[in-house]
Amino acid sequence: MILDAQLTEALRAHLPKIVQPIELVASLDDSATSTKITELLGELDVLSSDINTRTDGDDERRPSFRITRVDDPAVSVTFGGVPLGHEFTSLVLALLQVGGHPSTADPELLDQIRNIEGTHRFETFFSQSCQNCPDVVQALNLMSILNPNIEHVAIDGAAFQDEVEAREVMAVPTVFRNGESFGQGRMTLEELVAMLDSGSADRAVEKINELDPFDVLIVGGGPAGSSAAVYAARKGLRTGVVAERFGGQLLDTMGIENLISNPYTEGPKLAAELESNVRDHDVEVITAQRAERLEAADSAGGLHTIALESGAALQSRSIILATGARWRKIDVPGEAEYANRGVAYCPHCDGPLYKGKRTAVIGGGNSGVEAAIDLAGIVDHVTLIEFDHQLRADEVLQAKLRSLPNVTIITSAMTTEVVGDGKKVTSLVYRDRNDDSEHTVELEGIFVQIGLLPNTEWLDGTIALSKHNEIEIDSHGATSIPGVFAAGDCTTVPFKQIVVSMGAGSTAMLSAFDHLIRTSDASVPA
Structure with a gap:
């Protein structure tokens, strides 16, 4: 059995969402991976009457299998190898979306994808243990399902070592387009669309600049930022979150065993749960945007401005900085030159x-x-x-x-x-x-x-930082600028832990709420 009882039950719960019959066509050789693919397809076949399987495929890359919509064969995605481990979710989504189950992505973004012109044949190399890969695989799968000009093959590097060597793939995810290198590392659906649609960046800037000022604007979408956003929304405040990617460093974290009440989870799963929790509230979430500059308000009760690298700007009566941290580099000759090449x-x-x-x-x-x-x-x-x-x-x-x-x-x-x-x-x-x-x-x-480095370079010269470039905060999360608060790994809090960041995010927001009460001419929603 390829699928254990837990995975089988997960499929039983999801496969009824298929609304259009699909066919799974395997192209095989005499490898052990082919045997696994045959077993996997057989197990999928018996779980749904809307799934039919064949093993007479003619794809050049073997072993692989293609998921195709029976009534519209142009709607398809292909997996090279066996998409288990972290890619099991990608497999499930591919089955559902090829089978007609709609994506929950922003409708405007989906329309952008449908209108992308040109021919784009994508190949993504992944590893089953990579927590960054599913976002890229799932995004490109969705794009290939929505737009007939786009094709996508997701390839398990461990099953194609010779190809990995020949194409000098030394990090995952690695994406090729039309045979040429396209990108490496985590890329969101929004980022991928922006890379193909040159006008999307300008439209995003225009849309952001049209937003009204916020009561609380949170910079960062990790545990601290998520906690602050939920607390702010529950206070009835006009709340915004701006971040490069939702989840922050959680997306690069594997097993988490010290989150109270949850014996075990994994970073990407927790990040998805945090984002879902935030989006369940009345919060304006802006992703794929990097903060470039903080411009403090001229007076108490005035508007602070966060300028973004894209050229857009956001204003708010209070700010919570929750930009987190990133991996520290060794900063020696050769490190930058060979990043992702060893x-x-x-x-x-x-x-x-x-x-x-x-x-x-x-x-x-x-x-x-x-x-x-x-x-x-x-x-x-x-x-x-x-x-x-x-x-x-x-x-x-x-x-x-x-x-x-x-x-x-x-x-x-x-x-x-x-x-x-x-x-x-x-x-x-x-x-x-x-x-x-x-x-x-x-x-x-x-x-x-x-270790880690705080993501605070963009704040140098505008706010008090420690000798380690952490944002200096007091017990209430207040910074050196009135109305600007901070929380999480980017601050001087002594312990860099998820549960600490969550608590710090709520503390910073409650302090921001108190600040708004004391400096606002109008009453603040309670």
Whole structure:
């Protein structure tokens, strides 16, 4: 059985939403993956009378299978390999949407997709353990279903190692269009449409500039921003959220086991739940926009302005900054040049691409040691490099790491250079801090896990920041600018945890509400 009881029950609940018959056509070879595809299609076939399966497909890429609408064969998507793991949701959505179940995306955006001109044949390489990949796969699948000019094939890199090597795919998701490189990393549906529709950016700016001022504008869509938005909306305030992507760093987080009342969840799932919770309230959500500048109000009770990189601007009587943090880089020669060509920051996403290869993890904290443990089960060898004289991870993690036969631990080591051949990483150079000797580690992949940096560069010179560039806040979440509050990982709060950020978001919003009461000439909704 390919589908366990839980996945089977999930399908039983969703497949009745199919309203137009679909056909699953497999193109097979003699590989183990073909056997899995055959089993998967057989299990899907018995779950719905609207699904018919065949194994006589003629696609050149094998093993793969195509999902096609029987009455309109132009409506189809293709999977190369078996879309399980994080891609199971992509499979379910593809079955439903090819089967006529409507998308819940913004109708205006769907019309944009239908009107995209030109021929676009997309190929997306994913890994089943990548939490960033489903957004891209699902977005391109939907676009191919809505527009006959667009085709999409989602390819499991682990099942097509030769093709991964030949096309120099070293990070997922990696997208090709018409055989040429198109993009890497998480891309939302809105971002993908904007890349194909040159006029969409101008229309977005015009739409944003037409919005009336908010009572509370939240910059950032992670746990802190979501909490603030829900609290603000429940107070009856005119509330807006502007963010590059909803979910923030959660989208790059795997297992979450310390969220009170929820024994286990995963970052993308929690991010989707937060977004759903926010959208259930009267909140204006603006995504795919990056803040560029904060312009403080001239007087108490005046309007603050958030200028966006797109050229648009938003105004609000109060602001909550919840921009979160991002992975810290090692900032050595070669790192930027070989980013996504051997230098990676998500072992869960990109680890499967390095099967049987030599890799390194930089960082000996919990994240680094966990990454090394995970990679050790996939790659040939892992070298963990830590700047300090000892690892900083929890003892239980260290014990597990030291028990693995294909792991080398190097402490008191400072990474000084990433070396490559112009196409991909070939080695890493480090300096032994005990005797200043220099050493080279031959490898093909480097995973950087050395902590976080707050997303606050755009605020430099306009608001008080700590020496670590965190936004300085008091116990109420107030910043150095009256009417501007902050919450979450971008602030001086000492603990960077999801549950802390959620609490901080609600604290900042309640403080903003108090500020509005005290500075507004008109009554504030209660």
